Amino acid sequence: xxxxxxxxxxxxxxxxxxxxxxxxxxxxxxxxxxxxxxxxxxxxxxxxxxxxxxxxxxxxxxxxxxxxxxxxxxxxxxxxxxxxx
Numbered sequence: 001x002x003x004x005x006x007x008x009x010x011x012x013x014x015x016x017x018x019x020x021x022x023x024x025x026x027x028x029x030x031x032x033x034x035x036x037x038x039x040x041x042x043x044x045x046x047x048x049x050x051x052x053x054x055x056x057x058x059x060x061x062x063x064x065x066x067x068x069x070x071x072x073x074x075x076x077x078x079x080x081x082x083x084x085x
Contacts, residue, residue, distance in 0.1 A: 007072040014076025026069040
C-alpha cells in the first residue's frame with residue numbers, strides 16, 4: 001500500500017507542476033519499501049542466501065519503479081492540463 005501512496009504523491013507533484021527530479025526520490029522510496037519487505041523475509045527461518053538472481057531482480061525492479069514513477073508524474077501533469085490548470 002505504501003507504493004501506491006508514493007505514486008499518488010508523485011502524481012500530486014506532477015499536478016502541482018513540481019520539477020521532474022522528484023521522480024528519483026520516488027523511485028528510491030519505492031525500491032526501499034519493496035526491498036525492505038524482501039530482506040525482512042530473508043532473515044526468517046529458513047534463511048536463503050542472497051543470490052545473483054535476487055541481485056538481478058533488484059536491478060530490474062529499479063527500472064520498473066523508475067518507469068512507474070515517471071508515468072505517475074506525467075499522469076499528474078496530464079490531469080493538470082486536462083483540467084485547465
